[in-house]
Amino acid sequence: MIDKSSIEQLKNSIDIVDVIGNYIELKKAGANYKALCPFHNEDTPSFVVSPSKQIFHCFGCGAGGDAIKFVMQYENLSYPEAIEKLANMYNFSLQYTKSKSDIKPLITALQQINSFYKKKLSTYQKALAYLQSRGVTNASIEKFELGYAPSSQEQIEYLKANFIPLQDAIDAGVLAKDQTRVYARMIERITFPIFSQNGAIIGFGGRTISNHPAKYLNSPETKLFHKSKILYGYSHAKEAIFQKKRIIVCEGYLDVVMLHQAGFNTAVATLGTALTVGHLPLLRRGEPQVILAYDADKAGITAATKAARLLSSNDIEGGVVIFPEGLDPADMVKNGQIAELEQLFSHPTPFIEFILQSIVKSYNIKDPKQKQNALYEGVAFLRTLPDLIAQEYKNYLAALLDILPSKVPLQTKKNQNIQEDIQTKDTKELSIIKTILLHPDLIDTVLDIIEPHHFVYHRSEFEAAIAQDIDNPQLRAILLDDDILPFKEQHLTSELLVFLIKFYEKRIQQITKEQISFTQKSFLIRKYKEYIHKLRQGELVIE
Structure with missing residues (x-):
């Protein structure tokens, strides 16, 4: 495994503009750099690289992260592979460490039990007969290393006899344990070993031949095995x-x-x-x-x-x-x-x-109302595609619905998106979020005054910012948007109080329109007016 401190040293020794500039052409744009996004088709540059924050973000497709993430996505590499690639590019010597979490013992446990499974298949006629009934040849059995998992006790005894620590087998997903016992996960199943892209064994799939309710079973998630x-x-x-x-x-x-x-x-x-x-x-x-x-x-x-x-x-x-x-x-x-x-x-x-086709088939288009709903859903899907492609498939959708192409309304897409952006963007909320992203030490100050439910439009971004989820694409977009200005620390408290006053003023307006009893409406309006009065006096409000 690569030592974590070594990874941090590598990050500190490389510049994201230099790294990405080796792959695509970057052009200066104010304090940042811009380019056409390499991860989706676009005509206008929406891919931004920030040298000060050492992150990239595409405002079109949402891709983003640090230099390592870019190399991972651009070259389709794993995290360790991208780190080693960057280290080679910059002649940086990585340090490797062996620890208790090393994966080598897990692979050894998987290799040993796989050898056992293969040997058991060659002697268990019922499993061989099943594979033969499905048309599987001996060559395929050998190529894919198919096996058979016998009883739990047999597997445990084999692992012990071959000096495999049971805890390694548990960590590898071969065994499991509860409060009273250790037992094998795959029992009376034909086994299909699962290999990483580089050919290392990382887990198993198992097909029952004993009428178990679960026809197929996979290894659990482990340090090696991530089925998604x-x-x-x-x-x-x-x-x-x-x-x-x-x-x-x-x-x-x-x-x-x-x-x-x-x-x-x-x-x-x-x-x-x-x-x-x-x-x-x-x-x-x-x-x-x-x-x-x-x-x-x-x-x-x-x-x-x-x-x-x-x-x-x-x-x-x-x-x-x-x-x-x-x-x-x-x-x-x-x-x-x-x-x-x-x-x-x-x-x-x-x-x-x-x-x-699937959208249209899911409706009874002989019914005019359902036909209209099929059109709505089809158009909604086409609007997720680039304009040129959507226009190309407009006629295809019309033909499926047996309507004129002019009845497929794609042209309102841009206007609707602009309207949605205007309706769902709140500069005050965004400024608060950017403030705590740039100054995490102010999170407690903010949470002493406001809570997530005070955010009408950007609650999910606020909660992500509190958790410092920097990989969140919405947060990267906020960080790189120069139009969003953070609050200065000395003005933060007063800005938050004003933010709350506006929140309760809006609540009063909403309550006047709600269908609730006069008594309840009067109570809530009085309560929120009292909150506003306290906030204007500089007092904190506790709901």
């Missing part, structure tokens, strides 16, 4: 992905095994979870076309639609393949339908078309 960032089979598929510029994302372990067996060696799968933002770095590597290969059931359609929205909004090219009802990739390979699979993968439905 991992794709099963990626280490086997990555070379082919870079060569063929295609990655097939399916739903299950067996789908991946069988697709590889049939020659579709760019197949991967999510680990019992939806496709997430955490998967994007892997999906972007090599800039492949991403094909979502999902089942035709309701869950599959829903998952495909969500994933397609995620990928299209992040400018990732590709499309969706929905398998014939009742079939999945593993079934089609077993049935010898290789040509049909190749035809499906060669002609996926583009993401945007699939999303619009």
Whole structure:
């Protein structure tokens, strides 16, 4: 592991403008630098780099962070990989440390138990018979290192006999413990070892063959295993992905095994979870076309639609393949339908078309009201896309709804966004937030006077600022917005009192319009007027 103090020294020895300037062209803009954002398509620069704060932020897509974060996103590297990349760029010697939290013992525990699982599979006929019934060959069993997890006691005895500390096996997710016992997580299951992109074992998936209610089980989250960032089979598929510029994302372990067996060696799968933002770095590597290969059931359609929205909004090219009802990739390979699979993968439905189709199919468009709602939802989606792309798909949505393209109103997008920005921006609230971002020592002073519920428009940003969540994109935007001015410390208390007075004056105006009893209305108005009187006298108000 890289020593934390070494990382801090590296951060202090590099300049973010210099780092980012090695990748993209930056132009001076006042105290900051600007550029076209490298993380999304744009015509007007909204990507800002602040040398004084050593952060970058895109006001268009929300990307941002420090120099390390930029290298991670731009080069699709992990945090340690980005640190080592920067250290090499600046000839900086990193210091490494070995500690009790070192991951090596966890990998050793996983490697040992995987060897045990593989050996048990070769002698357990019921598990072998199941795999054979699904069409899995011995070559695939060997390639993907499939195994079988026997009873809990057998696994524990094996680990002890091979001098693996049980605590390491617990930390690796192989074992678990409660108040009375230690036990194996995978029992009577065919095991699918899960590898990192670099080929290190990090966890397991397990398929029951004993009618357990949970058909599939994954390792728990550990220091090694983060299922929302991992794709099963990626280490086997990555070379082919870079060569063929295609990655097939399916739903299950067996789908991946069988697709590889049939020659579709760019197949991967999510680990019992939806496709997430955490998967994007892997999906972007090599800039492949991403094909979502999902089942035709309701869950599959829903998952495909969500994933397609995620990928299209992040400018990732590709499309969706929905398998014939009742079939999945593993079934089609077993049935010898290789040509049909190749035809499906060669002609996926583009993401945007699939999303619009899904939206329209979710309504009964023979009903005028539902047809109108389908139009609203379709337009709302198109407005999330760049203007040119939205205009291109306007006719497609109109055709799906059997209406004239002129009835698809995209042109109000900019005006509506401007209106929303005006309605939801409060300069006083933003100034308070910027003050505590720049001067964290003033947080207690602020919280002595105001609370989050006093913020009408920017409560979430205020709460994030109190927590000093600097990775929050909204906070970065506030920090880099020169139009938002922080309060001076000597004026802070008086500014906060004025802020509260305005808050209670607005509350009085709201109460006069509320549908409540006259008695309650009178009580609240008197109470808030008393608060205002105290605040004008310089007294703090306790609600």
